[in-house]
Amino acid sequence: MKILVTVKRTIDANTKIRVMSDNSNVDLNNVKMALNPFCEIAVEEAVRMKEKGDASEVLVVSIGDKACQEQIRTALALGADRGIHVETEASIEPLNVAKILAKVVAEEQVSLVILGKQSIDADNNQTGQMLAALTNMPQGTFASEIQIHGDKVQVSREVDSGLQTVELAMPAVITTDLRLNEPRYASLPNIMKAKRKPLVMTTPAELGVDIKQHTQLLKVEAPAERQAGVKVASVAELIEKLKHEAKVI
Amino acid sequence: MATLIIAEHDNQSLKAVNLNLVNAASRIGGEVHLLVAGYGCQVVADSASKITGVGKVLLADSAVYEHQLAENMSQLIVDLAKDYSHLVAPATTMGKNIMPRVAALLDVAQISDVIRVDSDDTFARPIYAGNAIATVKSLDRIKVMTVRGSSFDGAAEQDLSVVIEVVDSVYDAGISNLIAEQVVQSERPELTAANVIVSGGRGMGNGENFSMLDEVADKLGAAVGASRAAVDAGFVPNDMQVGQTGKIVAPDLYIAVGISGAIQHLAGMKDSKVIVAINKDEEAPIFQVADYGLVTDLFVALPDLADKL
Ligand SMILES: Cc1cc2nc3c(=O)[nH]c(=O)nc-3n(C[C@H](O)[C@H](O)[C@H](O)COP(=O)(O)OP(=O)(O)OC[C@H]3O[C@@H](n4cnc5c(N)ncnc54)[C@H](O)[C@@H]3O)c2cc1C
Numbered sequence: 001m002k003i004l005v006t007v008k009r010t011i012d013a014n015t016k017i018r019v020m021s022d023n024s025n026v027d028l029n030n031v032k033m034a035l036n037p038f039c040e041i042a043v044e045e046a047v048r049m050k051e052k053g054d055a056s057e058v059l060v061v062s063i064g065d066k067a068c069q070e071q072i073r074t075a076l077a078l079g080a081d082r083g084i085h086v087e088t089e090a091s092i093e094p095l096n097v098a099k100i101l102a103k104v105v106a107e108e109q110v111s112l113v114i115l116g117k118q119s120i121d122a123d124n125n126q127t128g129q130m131l132a133a134l135t136n137m138p139q140g141t142f143a144s145e146i147q148i149h150g151d152k153v154q155v156s157r158e159v160d161s162g163l164q165t166v167e168l169a170m171p172a173v174i175t176t177d178l179r180l181n182e183p184r185y186a187s188l189p190n191i192m193k194a195k196r197k198p199l200v201m202t203t204p205a206e207l208g209v210d211i212k213q214h215t216q217l218l219k220v221e222a223p224a225e226r227q228a229g230v231k232v233a234s235v236a237e238l239i240e241k242l243k244h245e246a247k248v249i
Numbered sequence: 250m251a252t253l254i255i256a257e258h259d260n261q262s263l264k265a266v267n268l269n270l271v272n273a274a275s276r277i278g279g280e281v282h283l284l285v286a287g288y289g290c291q292v293v294a295d296s297a298s299k300i301t302g303v304g305k306v307l308l309a310d311s312a313v314y315e316h317q318l319a320e321n322m323s324q325l326i327v328d329l330a331k332d333y334s335h336l337v338a339p340a341t342t343m344g345k346n347i348m349p350r351v352a353a354l355l356d357v358a359q360i361s362d363v364i365r366v367d368s369d370d371t372f373a374r375p376i377y378a379g380n381a382i383a384t385v386k387s388l389d390r391i392k393v394m395t396v397r398g399s400s401f402d403g404a405a406e407q408d409l410s411v412v413i414e415v416v417d418s419v420y421d422a423g424i425s426n427l428i429a430e431q432v433v434q435s436e437r438p439e440l441t442a443a444n445v446i447v448s449g450g451r452g453m454g455n456g457e458n459f460s461m462l463d464e465v466a467d468k469l470g471a472a473v474g475a476s477r478a479a480v481d482a483g484f485v486p487n488d489m490q491v492g493q494t495g496k497i498v499a500p501d502l503y504i505a506v507g508i509s510g511a512i513q514h515l516a517g518m519k520d521s522k523v524i525v526a527i528n529k530d531e532e533a534p535i536f537q538v539a540d541y542g543l544v545t546d547l548f549v550a551l552p553d554l555a556d557k558l
Binding site: 011013016017019026093094095098117118120121122123124125126127128129130131132133134136137138139141142144154156157158159160161162163164165166167168169172177178179213214215216217218219220221222223226228229230231232234235236238239241242246248249 | 259316318319320323341342343345346347348349350351352353354356357358359360361362371375376377378379380381382383384385386387388389422423424425426427428429430431432433441445469477480481486487488493494496501502512513519522523524525531536537538539540541542543544550553554557558
């Protein structure tokens with residue numbers, strides 16, 4: 001069974017971004033970039049499936065400019081076997097990403113696609129579901145546990161009311177939530193080894209995908225800042241303030 | 250121009266977030282209809298028909314929609330889409346699961362987590378864990394979007410009810426099944442609908458200690474939430490997580506106890522009206538957003554608070 005994992009280059013989760021002064025976008029100059037945390041969890045899960053014998057090959061794809069090859073190499077160092085880089089501008093809309101992925105899925109005949117549920121930059125939470133729609137695959141979103149049973153996969157999903165387990169006929173699409181696993185660190189030998197693993201490049205045009213614009217970004221603003229308030233000295237003072245000053249209890 | 254809202258419900262009751270969505274949809278302009286898709290959910294449609302501002306309720310009542318599986322629901326919604334300019338769902342796990350699938354089938358974009366409606370095609374949404382707000386214009390003929398309930402007031406309910414139209418289409422993609430469900434039962438208000446929330450973080454130490462938060466919550470009629478660290482550590486279930494990747498809340502009062510205030514946590518609660526932080530570390534970032542900060546050991550403060558309230 002072949003698994004396709006998608007990875008995205010995003011800002012590092014610990015960085016706080018700033019909005020550009022002309023409000024055209026966020027300022028990513030000199031910002032530390034990393035593998036999107038949810039994608040990292042996706043890679044880890046696929047690699048564990050291979051180690052367990054559930055999967056034979058883990059293929060990793062990233063869509064973006066040249067820089068995203070760094071994230072493909074990270075995934076290869078974590079244990080993925082082979083990389084595909086689809087070269088585009090740094091960021092394209094989720095529907096276009098899903099269309100590209102659908103082509104890769106068709107070419108590579110994968111049984112399972114594992115994606116992060118969202119990327120921590122645009123916070124869209126769309127690509128996996130869109131890919132599932134375009135390929136007519138079932139979807140197990142926000143996964144906290146995955147079990148393969150023959151040609152079916154069971155996915156426990158984190159939903160607002162608690163947990164839900166669905167059974168999907170493979171090929172299927174899964175998106176990861178935070179508690180699916182704890183990703184390993186790549187060892188130095190594996191980082192070295194990853195440099196020699198195969199990585200091919202292609203383009204949307206080569207895959208037969210026409211990138212279309214569906215939305216236009218008009219402006220990006222900083223959110224309203226909250227002012228730090230006051231420190232209270234005791235529980236009694238806190239209650240007094242909440243009752244008589246804030247009037248919320 | 251007309252908007253179809255995909256209703257959030259559990260086949261028994263209509264969730265409060267639908268009221269917020271009706272309000273958001275009324276800002277788009279045009280008629281507002283509500284789709285109740287589920288199984289044995291006539292009562293839900295009945296309550297939906299009493300929301301002020303809703304022109305019509307569509308009821309799709311069939312076993313294939315019981316668990317609102319995305320594979321089946323998306324087909325149904327696409328089928329209904331021809332009569333609408335906007336398809337809107339709450340930014341809940343239901344809406345996030347289904348709507349991108351709908352959008353892709355219609356070959357249009359989805360606009361996620363709308364927090365402001367500027368016009369029928371222009372919307373604001375948070376990006377980068379709420380550290381920036383993007384204003385986005387849709388170029389598509391049909392606008393598919395998820396909306397954050399906490400960013401809009403709720404529409405009113407009235408005695409008068411509008412027409413409920415039955416939708417007969419039954420779509421069963423046959424590729425997915427629900428096999429188990431663990432619904433967390435609670436007597437407390439739902440996190441996303443509560444006026445007061447008391448949340449605990451890693452500082453709570455373990456799950457048992459959350460009973461100290463319960464006691465405070467009981468006094469305030471509050472919901473109880475948690476940080477990711479508290480959920481990851483197994484103190485409390487996942488449905489309690491507040492934050493960028495959990496629930497987004499904006500109550501009148503949010504009390505953060507033993508929570509440091511990471512950007513991902515702030516993303517889920519910084520629009521609360523009043524924020525209280527109880528933390529023994531006076532440098533904790535949570536104090537930068539707190540209206541009232543109490544620097545102390547939570548194990549001393551919580552019993553005192555429960556006692557004095
Ligand atoms: C992709 C991604 C998504 C994330 N999504 C979320 C999310 O949705 N929600 C979320 O919450 N986090 C999220 N996180 C995690 C986030 O970055 C933080 O790790 C997390 O919020 C920390 O939780 P905490 O504040 O409970 O724990 P800590 O940061 O460990 O803070 C514990 C606090 O408790 C205080 N404390 C300890 N003991 C006591 C005591 N006895 N009395 C008083 N105070 C005490 C400490 O001073 C400290 O400030 C996400 C992270 C990533 C990378």
